[in-house]
Amino acid sequence: MYLQHFGMQQAPFGLTPNTAFYVDLPTHQQAMEVLQVALAQGEGFIKVTGEVGTGKTLLCRKLLQEAPAHWALAYLPDPNLSPLELKWALALELGLKQSANIDGPQLAQLLQRQLMLLASQQKQVVLLIDEAQALPDDTLEALRLLTNLETEQRKLLQVVLFGQPELDRRLASYQFRQLRQRISFSYQLAVLNRAQVQCYLQARLQVAGVSKQLFQPLALWALWHYSRGIPRLVNILAHKALMLGYGKGLARIGLSQVWQAVLDTEDVKPALHWWPWLAAMLVLVWWWMPPGVI
Structure with missing residues (x-):
């Protein structure tokens, strides 16, 4: 599948509880x-x-x-x-x-x-x-x-x-x-916040053998937002996004791949089936703005 393409030794986002991928959040x-x-x-x-x-x-x-x-x-x-x-x-x-x-x-x-x-x-x-x-x-x-x-x-x-x-x-x-x-x-147990989702993804990728961040900033935001901070949904969306990225030969996963994964996942489908691009631009600005400005 996508393991060799992304340089992974094992699948990082399986649904079976595996203590090897336990993240001490x-x-x-x-x-x-x-x-x-x-x-x-x-x-x-x-x-x-x-x-x-x-x-x-x-x-x-x-x-x-x-x-x-x-x-x-x-x-x-x-x-x-x-x-x-x-x-x-x-x-x-x-x-x-x-x-x-x-x-x-x-x-x-x-x-x-x-x-x-x-x-x-x-x-x-x-x-x-x-x-x-x-x-x-x-x-x-x-x-x-x-x-x-x-x-x-x-x-x-x-x-x-x-x-x-x-x-x-x-x-x-x-x-x-x-x-x-x-x-x-x-x-x-509480759901994960945005920063914790990013740490969770990176920790599991490192266990799988990948040190670099595979998900672009907006993709990370979308993974957190649509998963509602629930680790199992994070795994499902990340796995599907990686499959889509592999299919297109991408080196990193962007917003488009996560959005397609969202539309393909029943428990996270948004009420509206169109992407609010204006909202995405606002999120991008919010992501890079210094704390306290917004």
Whole structure:
């Protein structure tokens, strides 16, 4: 495709969360610090929310990758489970073997014993749940009850919920007031500003093997504006713009290629299908004007 043309060793803007392309932007750095502090203090529930595409799964995988040796990690990427399925999923992650002869109460006892055993081995059990907004109501309640298990010193199980804003709205309801009070640390991932989008693009290009800036100033502005600062949309638009630039044999990507990528991407299509060239000229002036003039 365009890798050889632009001198890349690997594709920089894939949609699969890849920790090799993790960019330590302020919002992700702060979220990681919150997670590390909360987990170090042994808190039962921690929550990280953000809009679709803001990097929650990548942050989750980064946490998995950098987990210290004394953590016993359980990871649930698809939490649309019944309470019993949730307990079995956790049990399997913690090394227990599934058996049809074990009923719900027996499973709860086995889980408690396993958690006590891991605690006696100085292991800190952390359950990471991605897409937590998909947890059914009764499963959320079962999860809360699981975190009741504790020694005199600390919780036997810590839970980190990664979810979309719908999770916050659900937890705000009266029925989840007990669970809501258990969440001692939370963080909301913000979208990227214009400067952060530029840093994000350049950092990923450098990992791919490109040191120069491939996107012209107006192209950078358009990538930020139409992506709304959402990293996944930045990736989609940048990838399509690079493909278009490669097709035309360009060395750098301009406004035209980003605009065509915008028109080809459903979630970022503008309401009007014509480019406001006058606005573009004003943006160009704004881009180069010293701070405070406009």
